[in-house]
Amino acid sequence: MTQDELKQAVARAALDYVPSAGVIGVGTGSTANYFIDELGKIKHRIDGAVASSEATAARLRGHGVEVVDLNNVNELAVYVDGADEITEHLHMIKGGGGALTREKIVAACSRQFICVADDSKLVGMLGRFPLPVEVIPMARSYAARELVKLGGQPVLRQGVTTDNGNIILDVHQLHILNPVELEEKINQITGVVTNGLFAARPADVLLLGADQGVKTFT
Numbered sequence: 001m002t003q004d005e006l007k008q009a010v011a012r013a014a015l016d017y018v019p020s021a022g023v024i025g026v027g028t029g030s031t032a033n034y035f036i037d038e039l040g041k042i043k044h045r046i047d048g049a050v051a052s053s054e055a056t057a058a059r060l061r062g063h064g065v066e067v068v069d070l071n072n073v074n075e076l077a078v079y080v081d082g083a084d085e086i087t088e089h090l091h092m093i094k095g096g097g098g099a100l101t102r103e104k105i106v107a108a109c110s111r112q113f114i115c116v117a118d119d120s121k122l123v124g125m126l127g128r129f130p131l132p133v134e135v136i137p138m139a140r141s142y143a144a145r146e147l148v149k150l151g152g153q154p155v156l157r158q159g160v161t162t163d164n165g166n167i168i169l170d171v172h173q174l175h176i177l178n179p180v181e182l183e184e185k186i187n188q189i190t191g192v193v194t195n196g197l198f199a200a201r202p203a204d205v206l207l208l209g210a211d212q213g214v215k216t217f218t
């Protein structure tokens, strides 16, 4: 199967986690896009969706799914999103698409995080994928210097402004032995909005697409 077919397969499998009423959270990226396409077919089952980016909001609307403001809902039953890397402990690196902050906010409000990914995303240790860090623009140089002190090599993502008006530093060469600790440390740097480690709040379920079929990790 191609990588796109694996993504499509996990997107279809994620429909089993969509409740029969209420509002759900929807992530960003190519795998999340396949999920949105599937969700469009069963849109009458839900009352709407909270989007983790403007791009996702536009795609949801394109399928006739009502986009709901997160401030108007209490708790979401599920959040479905992809990942750039994920471990068997369901710790993730996210933010390849630049939507990490809104993704983290929607995940925080969700009872269940369902991660959908093809098997190229499963890793033994996080960090080969450069860790995205969203930073307030005036703190760019300061935050970069602090990230170097943590052993990383930050690179400005050229030409990118996030949906929140900020910049992204992609941090290379991190050996992430303790993702929960590093997530917290980076978030302590003044001017950092958040970083792409999703370890303090990991996924609850991983649907991993492989040639043999969709594997479920919990």
Ligand code: 5RP
Residues within 6 Å of the ligand: 027, 028, 029, 030, 031, 032, 081, 082, 083, 084, 093, 094, 095, 096, 097, 098, 099, 100, 103
């Ligand atoms: C966007 C993300 C995505 O979930 C991540 O980049 C995976 O994307 P894709 O499904 O296209 O591989 O975190 O900010």
